[in-house]
Amino acid sequence: MAAAVREVRAANPLAPSITNTVTQNFVANAQLAVGGSAAMVYLPDEGECVAALGGAVYINLGTLLPVYEETVPRTARACAEAAKPWVLDPVGVGIGSLRTELIRAVKAWPAAIVRGNASEIIAVAELWGLDAAADNGRGPRGVDATDSVEAARAAAVAIARFSGGAVAVSGPTDLVTDGAVVVRAEGGSPLMCSVTGSGCSLGGVAAVYACVADPLTAALAATAAYNRAGAQAAERCSGPGSFQVAFLDALAALTPEEVADAPLAFEEA
Numbered sequence: 692m693a694a695a696v697r698e699v700r701a702a703n704p705l706a707p708s709i710t711n712t713v714t715q716n717f718v719a720n721a722q723l724a725v726g727g728s729a730a731m732v733y734l735p736d737e738g739e740c741v742a743a744l745g746g747a748v749y750i751n752l753g754t755l756l757p758v759y760e761e762t763v764p765r766t767a768r769a770c771a772e773a774a775k776p777w778v779l780d781p782v783g784v785g786i787g788s789l790r791t792e793l794i795r796a797v798k799a800w801p802a803a804i805v806r807g808n809a810s811e812i813i814a815v816a817e818l819w820g821l822d823a824a825a826d827n828g829r830g831p832r833g834v835d836a837t838d839s840v841e842a843a844r845a846a847a848v849a850i851a852r853f854s855g856g857a858v859a860v861s862g863p864t865d866l867v868t869d870g871a872v873v874v875r876a877e878g879g880s881p882l883m884c885s886v887t888g889s890g891c892s893l894g895g896v897a898a899v900y901a902c903v904a905d906p907l908t909a910a911l912a913a914t915a916a917y918n919r920a921g922a923q924a925a926e927r928c929s930g931p932g933s934f935q936v937a938f939l940d941a942l943a944a945l946t947p948e949e950v951a952d953a954p955l956a957f958e959e960a
């Protein structure tokens with residue numbers, strides 16, 4: 692994790708995004724704060740182009756446009772063909788039919804990292820037909836979780852075993868797995884739920900680290916960085932507005948050691 696943080700700062704890798712219109716700015720600023728480079732695109736040929744240019748691609752389904760019916764599968768396929776990692780954030784899975792169709796479609800080119808809140812991870816496992824235990828999910832309420840992180844454990848492990856990558860479930864305690872180990876990470880702040888894009892930008896930062904590290908290390912580095920920076924920002928702010936500013940400052944100031952020393956609890960999956 693420390694090496695990933697250091698290498699990103701040294702190499703300034705590009706992790707382009709197809710992401711929602713609500714939080715693009717926060718995603719790009721968080722990617723820049725950790726030392727990465729950002730580029731947001733919408734069109735199918737642009738997705739293919741940035742899959743070739745970038746070290747890893749972030750695809751977030753938060754606000755879909757009709758063109759995404761083409762952009763998302765073509766970009767995921769381009770990543771797979773170029774052996775580039777990509778990160779899926781299945782925001783709001785369950786709203787409308789296109790999100791469902793797209794998540795079903797990209798099962799053919801599995802993401803190196805699937806990042807979402809507990810309800811989204813449970814819903815993806817259900818859609819991919821991976822895990823009977825995942826049927827327990829109550830489903831997302833819009834973009835928010837209604838399930839606990841622990842309720843998503845089996846779904847997360849099943850997705851990681853299917854994809855061969857990592858799954859990061861966010862919440863009060865985060866859970867990250869590669870299908871062999873399950874890692875729990877504490878930290879952050881409840882204020883992160885009051886700033887839209889905390890989850891989206893975590894996915895964008897995971898894509899930055901995936902440019903230089905394996906999926907599990909990248910997902911853990913992003914999660915640990917968020918937990919550290921979130922806790923620090925909460926001490927320095929006076930509410931959600933100043934939290935977001937303090938959070939970007941804290942993210943930019945994190946040392947590799949602070950990220951690597953974040954408390955993590957490992958167990959067998």
Ligand SMILES: Nc1ncnc2c1ncn2[C@@H]1O[C@H](COP(=O)(O)OP(=O)(O)O)[C@@H](O)[C@H]1O
Binds near residue numbers: 864881883918
């Ligand atoms: N109650 C909480 N306490 C501390 N950190 C939290 C809490 N809820 C969410 N976080 C953190 O906020 C970030 C976004 O997580 P979450 O809110 O679950 O994502 P999403 O916005 O996609 O629903 C993660 O880094 C997570 O660890």
Ligand SMILES: Cc1ncsc1CCOP(=O)(O)O
Binds near residue numbers: 711886
């Ligand atoms: C509010 C909202 N609506 C569609 S996408 C989006 C942003 C969700 O961001 P996050 O999942 O990081 O809270």
Ligand SMILES: [Mg+2]
Binds near residue numbers: 782807808834890
């Ligand atoms: Mg989210």
